[in-house]
Structure formats: structure tokens, C-alpha cells
Amino acid sequence: GGHRRAGVVLLGGSQVAADGLIHGAQMADMTPTILALCGLEAASEFDGVTLRSIVSAKDRSPRARSQPNEKEKVYREEEEAEIASRLANLGYF
Secondary structure, three states: OOOOOOOOOOOOOOOEOOOOOOOOOOHHHHHHHHHHHOOEEOOOOOOOOOOOOOEOHHHOOOOEEOOOOOOOOOOOHHHHHHHHHHHHHOOOO
């Protein structure tokens, strides 16, 4: 894996519905999509979305809901700005 904007995702198995390229997917979409493939619904706090073109129709009705981490660190505005600046210097923004 690299840290580039464009990437490759390979999925296989009976649950995977798509063949070919998926346009517009983001790294943040991977967790909700993988959870959906496992029959779980992503918490609403997640940034990404389930890539419906990957998840087959039979897996679109989740059996359970994942829970957000209650111990998640909440950053102050100044801390978020510092993190964003550091990420930008690394080429993420």
C-alpha cells in the first residue's frame, strides 16, 4: 500500500456484486463497505459510505449495527487545525 489518492481494492467472494472499476470511492468508504459485507451497519458517525455497487443485494439489509467507540478522543478546534496542517504537509489534503 501507498499513500496516494488513487488506489486499488481487490474483493472476491459470493457477497461481492461488482466487477471492474469503482469510481468515486474513498478510503473512508472501506470500513462501512466491509462491515456491510459482514452483515453489519456502520455507525452514523463514520465518514464513509457503503459502496452499494460492491455489496450484493442480499447483504444490503444489515443484521446488526456496529457501535462507535465511546472512548473516542474529541479534539479541540486548535488541535484539529494542527492535525490538518500536519496532514497537509504530508500531502493528504
